[in-house]
Structures are given as structure tokens and as C-alpha cells.
Amino acid sequence: MSDVKVEAVELAPVDKLVTKQLPAAEIVGESPLHHADLISVAEHGPQEGGVHFHERKLMGLLTLRCLPSAEQQEVIKALLGVALPMQPLTSVTADDSPIGKVSVRWVSPDEWLIIVAGEQAFELETRFFEQLTGHYSLVNISGGTTIFDVSGRHVVDMLKKSTPVDLHGSEFPVGKVVSTVFAKSGAMICRVAEDQFELVVRRSFADYLWLWIQDASREYGLVVHH
Amino acid sequence: MQHYSGFGLLKHSFSHHENWQRVWRNPTPKKKYDVIIVGGGGHGLATAYYLAKEFGVTNVAVIEKGFLGGGNTARNTTIVRSNYLWDEAAHLYEHAMKLWEGLSQDLNYNVMFSQRGCLNLGHTLQDMRDIQRRVNANRLNGIDGEVLDTQQVKEIVPVLDCSDRARYPVLGASWQPRAGVARHDAVAWGFARGADAHGVDLIQQTEVEDLIIEDGTVVGVRTARYGEIRADRVGCVVAGNSSVLAKMAGFELPLESHPLQALVSEPIKPILDTVVMSNQVHGYASQSDKGDLVIGAGIDSYNGYGQRGSYSTIEHTIQAIVEMFPVFSRVRMNRQWGGIVDTCPDACPIISETPVKNLFFNCGWGTGGFKATPGSGHVFAASLAKGEMHPLAKPFSMFRFHNGALVDEHGAAGVAH
Amino acid sequence: MFHIYCPYCCEYREEEEFHVAGQAHIARPLDPDACTDKEWGEFMYFRANPRGIHHELWVHGAGCRKYFNVTRDTQTYEIKEVYKVGEKPSVVADQAK
């Protein structure tokens, strides 16, 4: 291993620890559904159906906990390139923030989920650490989380089997985000388009939820995308 | 008391059953009794019966706001067993078990106590450790029990899925052969008939509105229907309503009343010959003599006096049953209901003196009340007769929640039963 | 199956997303060491358990994970009011009774 040059990070008397967690690019991570070999499934499985599934893997996900003052909100806005959504159950997405595409999902009055490209997580953490003062916590949860993109003309039917939340367009417009029960696990569900939803799920439950979605989609036909 | 027997039935059939005696009188209460028992459920009626029969106290009234045996006695899943972990609880429930074993003959009323055995399944290594611990404790306490492996379980319950297909495969079980089920309504009726025959007044449709307390001593009760009725001692055996009565007496109890739901299938031909319970998969089932599968699980988490709970509890219970018994998938659920169970923080009852002199409470049985009915009644009767707690009741004082001497039976009471 | 308004998410959600955490407004004694066994026992175990209006603590466990108070009738199961931790209920039981 000696040819991999790594600086040992020495611990400074700092408030919080922010460390890089990703290795060099040649080491490829395994997403929570790695074992399901979705590439083959996408290739050999059905190409038509009422529900479409895609694992958006290895993204950068960060939990921000904060009761932001006006000043903090300003700093966060500058950092993210977009203001924190303060209204319950809302979300924002900006394509051209300083760290590329960023989505921010409201979780609770003092919690947001920030989604960026996988390699941007450390960068964002570092900037927060350098620029945001006051009480807050920012935690990288990228390894513990994955994203399922589900869509299709029967996607709402599939979701209705899985979550008790009302998904009717009048109650659940595009952009709305909820944390809720999903089968016997949980998920954060965001409607990104009329027939398209983003599910943020926990790593250890990913296999169960994948089995669940296959089962719940059976009567409509499930198309897997890679 | 008219003696019941098969010969009696034959005799009465010639007179078209027109001459059967009333099972109990419908008396107007006297002004004063030696003992008033508030609550005409199984425990209250058993208390009255044993007071009169065993302890010679016959000047007794049972005051019931509805009809006899209309509370949890009418709404439970009738399981009787005594395989509790801790000595205190084990001795109390085993005391009850011994009384169950001769109860039909003692009462001359067939309570259909059916000792078909009870299995508590283990699905994890920790389950099995707990089972070993409990069975060993039971054995040394003189309570029958065995630890079975998967194959032995399968032999006793062929319809149970003991394969590895299950999410939580069956690793073994504890087995109490003397455990079983009884006909719940008959228990209340049998005790009521017996108590009545010994002179106890059973006062139905009479709600106790207040306890009359003078100088810190209870001297009677006030009812809407008959006004004041005096007594030297008052025993409250009102299950889910205990907190309400305690409030009348000016104190709180460490109780919370929760809905406990149960359900039955349609009657099917005999298929399940024993009681099967699982804490981990979280459900239990037995089959009644009529053919219904009698099914239950845990309490609803919120407080409630509505005699109903949440549908998700029913859903999870059925999932557990179908998981354990996949062949029941096409059987249908006929009916569900809910009781109000008064639960204690340590899942054990309160049989206790109270801050008010001569006022005694027997409550907090949570999900375990039915199986204790004769034992509970017997030790409470002994306590009321003497004005001093029976040795088996002593560990269950309400004051244990002050000094910390709890008897934590959550393990044994994991699923309600 | 209750339908519960979460005062943080500002909408009704299904009971499955929530857990009840017992009676509301049970404050931990500020000086536990000064409590008698009896006082400590009462803090831990003795609860109101009314038939009727009851104030209880719930948490939106599968949602925003916030604790809040619910005033509920334990007989009819009607939810009379939902309010945040630290707030006082406006619906209370009739004390006269």
C-alpha cells in the first residue's frame, strides 16, 4: 500500500471533525444494491412496463441540523447556491450552484437533507465548516443511504401499496417531500415530476425495499434502468 | 343450589326445560355489608365466591355497573397457563392453575377447562436462552415445563411452519402441558352462581359513583341506583376502570389502561390442538371447541377506554399468524373486538392495601388476568377476610413502585395472552 | 387508526408514522437526589390514566422525528388538540367533575 500517498490527518483542537471519506477514484464503491447486479437486470429484464426503477447510487448525501438564524441562512444560501427551503415538506434543486447540482429536502424544522454528486460531499462539508458559524451539525451520510428513482404510469399505484401518504396531485404536487413509512421500513419520498419520484432509503434496508418494489410492481411490469 | 348433571338434563328434558332454577337471584341491596366488591367480572365474582365458601364471609355484595362478566372476562382469548419467570408471579399463577384443575367440580359448573398445553416459541438465540431460564425456574418452582427443539414442536403442531422458509424460523419452544384454555363466560357465570348460592348479593346494572371515605377509612360506596351502601371493607376489582375508582379515593395508581384487541376466524374443523404463542413473530393462536381460531397479540400503545384499537395491530397480528401458519391464509377472520387492560409498569398485578384504610385494590393484570381468575379471587378473598394481605399477594403491593421491588414479567408477557 | 396532525410537518399523517410516548407534561424533577423514594416512584410510574380528556406525548417517528403533545379523548378517541412541547393545552378536562 506504500505507493498510495496519504497524509495522516493530525487532530487539531477543532470544534468538529471533517474528514475526507472517499478514496481515489480508481477504487470503486459498491452501492447498497451492488449484489442485485442491476446492470444485468436492466439488460436482460423487460423493457416495457408500468413502473420504472433506477438506483441513483454513490451520491453525496448530508444531513444538516440547524435552527438557522437569518445570518446563518444567508451563509447557507451562499454555500449551496440556493436558499434552504423553510416551508415544511418543500424542496429545492439548483443545477448551477458552486458545487454543481444540489437538491435540498426539508426534513423537519431543524433538519434538511442535501444531495450533491458523491465527490462533492467532502467539499461541501469543508466549506460549511469553514464558513458557517453558530450551532449546527452537518453529517455525511452518503455511505448509509441510496436513492431509488421510480417512475412510470403505474408508479403511483406501486407507491400506494407501500406508503400511507396521499399521493394525489392535489395533495402531493411536484417538489413536495415527505419522510414516511415505506412498507415495513421508511423512506423520504420526493415528487420530482408528475410520474417520477425519488426515494431516499437506508443502506441496510435497500435489499428489502428492492424486493418489495419488485413484488409490488409485478402486476404492472417493472423496467429496471441502469 | 340446583345440582347440574347429565341426569338432570335428561330429567328436565321431559318437562321441556321449563323448570330450571334461576342461576342467580336479582336482589335489592341491603343497607350494609361486611364486604362490598366493586366489579362483577371474573375476579370480583371469584373473590365473592371464595369469601363466602372458604372464609365464611357471606354478608357480601358484588356491585357491577353492567352485566356480570361483561368486561375483560367476556373479551379475552381464554388462555390459562402458569409458566411465569419470577418466583412471586409463578407462585401466584400456579396457585390459580391448581384451582382451575378442580374448578368445574368445585363450582358444579363446567367451565370447560381444557388442558391442551401451551407452546411459547423461540425464534432467536436470545429467545431460547430466555426459554431455558424460564423453564428451569418453573421446574424448580414445581411448575410443569419442558424445552422442546424444532422437531418436537413440529410433532405437537404439524400445521406450524417449522421450515427455514420463515423469516424467523422456529428454533424451539417452551411447553407447559397443563396449560390450556377455558370457556370464559362460563367462568364468570359459574362463580356468580356459586357466590349467589352462598348468599352473596349480585347487584347488576349499578354503577358506583363514589367511594364513601370517612377519616381516611372507606365505609361504603355511593351508587346511582340505590344510593349509599355501607360496608366494613371494600375491594375494587374493576380492571381497566381502576384508575377512575382510585381517583375517587384520592390517589393515583401506576396503571395505564390500553386497548387489547383479539379476533376469531370463522369456525373450521379442528386443526390446532394446542395453544401456540410467539413473542418474536408476535401473535398467538388456539382453536376453540366451536372451531374458531382465537387469535391475539399485543396491546395498542396508547391509552384507551374505547374497547377498540388500531387496525394496524390487527394487520400485524394476522401477518404473524399467516407467517407461522401459512395454511391459514385462506381462512377468514370473522370478528375482532377489544378489551380495556390496565397495565402495570412491570407487567404484574397490584393486589394491595391502599392509602385508604379498609380499601383494597386488585387490578393491573394487564394481559394476564383471565388465567389468574380463581387464584386472584382466592388470595384477594383471603386478604379481604382477614384485613391483611395473603402471603402470595404481598409481593404485589402498589407500594413496590415506591421502593423499587418490581417483578418484571415483560418477558413472559411479551405477547398479550 | 388515528389521523394525526403533525404540528411540524403541518399536515395530517397516518398513525403508523407516530408513536405514543406516554402522558405529557411529566417533568423530570430538577433535583432527583432530593426526592424521596416515593416521589421518585411517582415520577416514574404513576400516571393520570383518565377516562376522557388526556394529554399525551407523541413523536412523529417515521416523519420529522419531533415530539409533540396531543389532547385526546380516551373514550371517543377524538383528538381535540395538537400542540408543541413547551406549550400549554387549551382544551383541558372539566375539573368540576
Add this chain to the structure above:
Amino acid sequence: MTQDLSKQSNRLLEGGRIDRAKPLTFTYNGKQYKGFEGDTLASALLANGVDIVGRSFKYSRPRGIVAAGAEEPNAIMQIGSTEATQIPNVRATQQSLYAGLVASSTNGWPNVDMDLMGLVGKVGGKMMPPGFYYKTFMYPKSMWETYESYIRKAAGLGRAPKENDPDIYDKMNQHCDLLIVGAGPAGLMAALTAARAGARVIIADEQNEFGGSLLSSKETLNGKPAAEWVKDVVQELSGFDDVLMLPNSQVNGYHDHNFLTIQQHCTDQFADRAPNGQIAQRLHRVRAKWVILATGAHERPLVYGNNDIPGCMVANAVSTYINRYGVAPGKDLVLMTSNDNAYRAALDWHDAGRRVVAIVDSRKNPKGTFVEAARERGISILVGSGVIEAHGNKRVTGVSIAPLNDAGDAVVGPIVKMAADTVATSGGWSPVIHLSCHTGSRPVWNDDILGFTPGKTYQKQLTAGAINGAFATKEALSEGASAALDALSNLGLAKSDIELPETEAIVEGKAMALFHLPHTKPTSKAPKQFVDYQNDVTAAGIELACREGFESIEHVKRYTAMGFGTDQGKLGNINGMAIAAKMLKQTIPQTGTTIFRPNYTPVTFGAIAGRDCGELFDPKRYTAMHAWHVERGAKFEDVGQWKRAWYYPKGNETMQEALNRECLATRESVGILDASTLGKIDIQGKDAREFLGRVYTNAWAKLPVGKCRYGLMCGEDGMVFDDGVTSCLAENHFLMTTTTGGAARVLSWLEIYHQTEWPELEVYFTSVTDHWSTMTISGPNSRKLLEKLTDYDVSKENMAFMDWKPMTVAGVPARVFRISFTGELSFEINVQANYGMHVWKALFEQGEEFNLTPYGTETMHILRAEKGFIIAGQDTDGSVHPFDLGMSWAVSMQKPFSFIGKRGMQREDCVRADRKQLVGLKTLDPNVVLPEGAQGVLDPKAPIPMPMVGHVTSSYWSANLKRSVAMGFVKGGLDKMGEKVFYPLADGRVIEAEICSPVFLDPKGERQHV
């Protein structure tokens, strides 16, 4: 066709909503029959002249079909053509006929037509009044089991299949503005009104097509047959995106806050098993803003002698079979009624070309539209009379008719006998109030309609039509529309344009309150008058129950079993109550009503369970290295929802051999454990340290950055509930670990204290359990192994015991903790979970030279037990505090804040000297391993009940020590070192052990400090 038809002796030549072009073959009791698409099993059986469909439960009397819907008590069938597709107790009146349907009756031996048990019923029946079993089978005591085995033989109706269900059931959550239950005239009108206003509507009906009573009625709407109006409405409704129409769907439960469940039959109505990939049934879980119950009413049969002989039916069922199915279930009809409405059965019978022998009306002077119509047709009407008894054995052959007094409770004249093969009766209608009762609402008696209607409710519920006693179509339509308008206004939606269809002018005379017909003999001696068919409850039985003192209607019910069948008393309950009321000299409302509980009709277990069975019963949680464990042949243990590697057998190794190998390899060289399942909580904020000091029993104020510390967590009662190591990552930043099973509970614990008790503390908690993969390498060679994978200096000097350091391992940034649960030199490597497998594999690539050995939870348990380390949950049970565990070193009583648990562990009972305390246990024979769970005694010869001193919590064979090691509780054990405890086992052995320190290996802790 004609040939088929000729076999269907009761099929009318025309009429009905059946498709005569689609004949179907089905099997009943082993014999083939024909029916048509659109038939129910019941209508097809009646069409074929099948009279007996079952035998009664107690008396084994022959029984025929009496009704046409959910209220049918007798036609309870076993369905299914294969073993796996058996369904018990299907109501023939609710089962659509499909090709190849196989049905059989459920009682009767050797068969329903020639039942020998019927003899027993006739002879023994007299000895079987209600509650007879409480009065007998007691002596001798030892015989009860034998008696019971005979009682059980009579139990049940159908049987469960012996093979697993091949079908798939589904669940779906639904939300709507308005759920309409019932698609009869009221329901359809409500749906139309709401749909046109743009509301989100669900309308469900238990029948296979919408229309309800209109489908079996000859009424006209807007001058056209009612069914055409139904067709138009259904068509219009299907055009709305936000209207969900659910035929074949029973709304079975009404739960709190307007939550209702609907069981939709998707394919099981039409197929023995669901075609591949399709759903058999779907259970809809509906949250409705408003509900309209338009559930209609069930007609009540009258109670008279031998009213259970096949051929005795409810009046409206006769109309339904004629009009909807083209079946006249007999030749010669006697109609017995107390009201006008039932005359329609006689009119339909007459119009179908069959003979109406007579209409027997209990009223003296009936008049009204239908009465006139009967007179016009020349049908004989006997007024002021009643059918007091039916005659016949396997089919009605005639009736006895007697004049009645004004009250209808005495026979006042000579009896006339008439020949007939069918007796239709009607005592009026009982509104279907079941759903409205499910949420605790008490129904109220309505004297005008002689029935209970819904009472006060706390639900957002409206009612319309016959459920309110609005039995006429005109009223039902109008109520349906106005209920929908009320709902729209409550919902804040604008009203729609709506016009009620025109109905025929019908005048009905007043009905008479009649439930139980008198007989010339007293009830106890009269021929059996059945109230509840399915449970063989008779009028005499109810009177006997009352005489014996069972005076509450709940007592009567429970004593007689009235209403306990699968029909739940839909036909019989009101009649039973009326009989009890009369006996007790009370009114019906004084006698009370019984409370209806879910379900309205029985629901398949599979449908309630839905997809949450088998593989999906409960989530299986996996770590990032799970696939590797599987590949290595690991056995798994369930810990919470996690699948943890338990041990890794090689070749033909036994479990103990594998454990020995894993244990030795770890202590001799290096082993590795996947510890990813441990709970991990990231804690940040300036008050984090203070918070830790409050929730842990030990001190945290001075833990330096870069250090780890073990902590115990207690409840307010002072009892240990979790433990783990927490590390200081930065001044105000910590990482807490918890037990695998305790992770969620600990996080909630922290949150509830933060949110409700100490919101002023600036601290945030975030679960990172899934984010980090955790692998522990343990053993003397673990440092050497780690050195191969990192450039970081992991020497003792640079990285001491209980230090943690950030470094790169196998190219992946890692946090490495020098903590140990084995007592060996150990490193716990944490990397972002997406790279867990990479690092894990790299460790094995480099670990070969050290014989790196993977070990599972069992070896982990052994290694820690050798060291006397506890496992919360195995060595604790919620009743032990830190001092009981001999862990006073982990409690700091001097902390300024009274930490959680401090006060609790000082209560009177918690400071007793004779508490059970955790100690080591050394068996006298080192080769004997104490069974976990064994109970210790001081005197193994003491009589039962034997005083016990505590149980064995952890016990293993230690390959390293070549002896058994164990821990357990002993009363006052910490002061009893060296003393003996005895463990009497179930097999008769008594194992003797010595109380010792629980630390069996390396008591000075030198190995982990190297």
C-alpha cells in the same frame, strides 16, 4: 342450451341478469350441474332444484338457502378444486359462479341428504338446551378430556387447506374526499352528485355489479327499467378520473378517524386460483374525509315452527332469485308478512307463472299499492293470520295457518293447513348499521320502521337510504343526493347540478310489529322456532336463558350463542332481542342492542396480511459485506432485523469445531468480525459533552479528543439498558456506539430527553449506523496486518489502547479505533460503507500470512465471556443496575448533574445486600458447560419449590482455556467468591460450580495493551 336448461328445473325461461349464452359447469357434492354466467353459486343451486345445502350445527337438521346476500346463514360451502385452493365457509349467495367451480356442503355425515347425525339431533336435541354443556360432562373429572374430544369432533364448518396458498394478496392505501358504501339507489345518487362536483370519490359495493336493490326490482326510473338508469350512472361515473368504483368489494371495517377497510375480490370471485401474476384479492385501506353509508337493509324472516325446513325463505330473496337470476325456487308459494313491501315477492312469483297459494298477512286490514296489485291478480290474502308452522322434512310440503289476535301473540281460531313447497316471510327490514357501530356508536331504535338506525357518532359519517329507514327507492335517491350535498358543503366544494330520476308512485300501509309467531302450544313445547339458524338458537332457547336469569341481551347472546355465527346475526338478532324483551317485559330498546364489531363479512387472512409474509414479513437488514459472508458459507443469526454472521463452518466442521478454530485463531494470530451492525450516532454541539454526562453513568467532562470511552446507559429506574463506546472526534463532536438491537431505542432516548427535558442544550444527534462499515481485527497479529494496509503509525506509542486515529486503510480513508471486546490487541476499522467490501477483501488479501480468520457473533460472545465483558440484553434483563453487574467502576456518583439512573439505583430495593449480582461461574468439572438459563440453588436437596439464587446468563466452551467459562447471577454473589452453587437440570444432573471473578483470561488486561 335447451338441454342444459331443462336440467335446471327451477330456471325460468326468461328474465334475470344472467348471460344465457354463457353456460357454466360446476360441481356440488361431487355432482355436476350447469348454471350461467351472472349466477351466484346459490342461484345456480336453486335453479337446479338443490334444496339441502347444509346440516345445522347442533341438531343436524337439513337446511336450505334462505336469503340472497351477505345475511345468508345456511349455504356455507367448502370451495376449491385443489388442496391448496380450498376455502372454507364461503357463502354461496356471495360467490359468483365460474366454470369449474367445485363446492361441497360442510356438515352432514355421510352426506347432507342422508345425515345420520340428524337422528342424534332428534333424539339428543331435547337434552341440548342452551348452555347444556355447562351443566354436564363434569363427572367423573377424568372423563372431561374424552367428552371434549367428542365435542370438538362436531366443531367447525369447513376446513383449512393442508397446502400453502398459491395466491397473492395485495394492499393499497387510498385517500378520498368521500367514500360511499353501497351502490344501490342512495349510493349511486350520492356518487353522481359528488363526482359531478369534482370530489374524489370511492364507491364500493359487495355485489358483482352496482345497483343494489334496483337490480332485482321491477320498478322504473324515468319511465325505464331501473337497471337502465343504473347502467347510465355507472357509465357516467366511470368517466371521472377521481372516481374509483369498486364492485365485488365489501367495506368490512369502519375504524377511528374515518379509516375504513375494503376487501376487493379481484380474481377469486371468478377463479379457483388467480391467473399467473394477478392479484386474488386487494385490501384497500381508506382514509376518507367523509363517508356516506348507503348500506341498505336486510329483510327479517319471521320466527315460526319448523321455519328452517328447506323452502322457507326471506321474502325479498324470492324476488331477487326471480328477477335477478331468473330462478323461481319452488312451485307453490305461501307468503307470510307483517308489511306491504313483502307483497312484491308474491307478485313476482305470480308474474313468473308460478302459483301463489296465499298471502298470509298478520294485519287485519292491509292496503297499499302492492296489496291492491295482489288483489288485482286474484291472489288469495288471509288477513289477521299467521303461518305458525311449516311442515315437511327435506322440503316444505305445507303450512299451518292460524288467525291471530291484534297483538299477534296468540292464536285465536282454527288452524288451516295448506300445501305449498315454499314459504316466504317478512317481518320488515333491519337497516344495515354494522359499519356505523364499529367505532363505538350505539344505534337507536326507531319505532316507525321497527328497526335500529345509526346513532350519534364521532366520525365524519353521513347516512342515506334504507340504513335510515328510507326503504322506498324515491326516498333513497333523494337521501343519497342530499347526503352528498352535505358532504360537499362540509368539504368546501361547490355543489353540482343534480336532478333526481322520476319514480313510480307507491303507497305502503303501516307495518305491524311482529317477530315471533305464536303457536297453539307454548314455545317450549312447540316445534322448534329458529331465531339464529347457523347456531340452532330457538325462541324456546332464548326464553329459557331469560328464565334462568340471563337477562342482559349480552348474556342471552353468550348463553345461547345467538349471533355468533359467520353471519353474525344479520337475520336473527332483532328477532332474538324482541323475544327476550317480551320475556323480560321490556321494550326492545330497553333490552339493548348488541354491538357490531368488524368485520361486516369475514375477510381472508391472506388479504389482511397482504404482501407482508414470508420473505417480506420483516425487513432483513444486511451489512455491506453480507455477500462475502454468504459466499464463505456463514451461518446467520437474527439480531433485531439484522442478519449477522453467526459462525463460518469449514467443510464438515461441527459448530463447536468451527468456534474452537475461530477462537484459537483470534487469540493466537488474528480474527476479524463484521461489526457494522452496531448502532452509531454522530453527536455535535457545544453541549454534547454535558449531554453525554447526563445519559451515561460515568464521567465525560474530561475525555480528550482522540480518545474512546466505554459507557453504561440506564433508565430512570437505574437499570442498565444499553452500553457502548463513545469517542471524542473533536472538541464538540462525538461518535457514540450502541448495541445492535438497541440502536433505534438509544437514538429515541437521546431525542426525547433533548426535545422535552433539555432543549436548551446545543446538541444534535444523527444516526450514522448505515454510513460506516465496521470491521474489527483482533489478536496479537492485528497490528501487523493493519500495518500492511496503512502508512499510518499504529505502534503502541503512537496509537495507545482506547485511542482512535484517522488514517487510510487499503487506500480508503478510515477512522480506526483501538478498542477491544475480546481482550486482545484490536483495531476497529470504520470506512464509508460503499467501500466496506473493498477494505474487507483487502484485509483478507493481506491477511493470508496471518491466517486471518473471520469469526461471527458466537465466537465474539465466547471471546468476550472469557474476559468477563457483558452483553446488554444477554447478561442484563432490565432488572439489574451497574452495581449488580459489578461495574461500579463505570458509575460516577460525584458528577454534578444527577445523571439518568442515579436516583433510581439508590431506591430501597436497589441497595439491598442480597440482590442478584453477576459473577463468574467455574464448573467443578472443567469439561462441563453449564447450560445458559440454568437456575442456581444453594441446596440442591431442598424440596420443591426450591429457593433459587440466580441464573446462568452466558456460558461457553473456551478452546483457549480448555475449560468451560460462565457468568451468571447469584444472590449476594459479589461477596461469595469461592462458594459453591448448584444447578439442577431437567435431565436430573446437578452441576456444581464455584463462584469466581468473571474474568477468566488475562485478568490484568495485558493482552489488549500491547
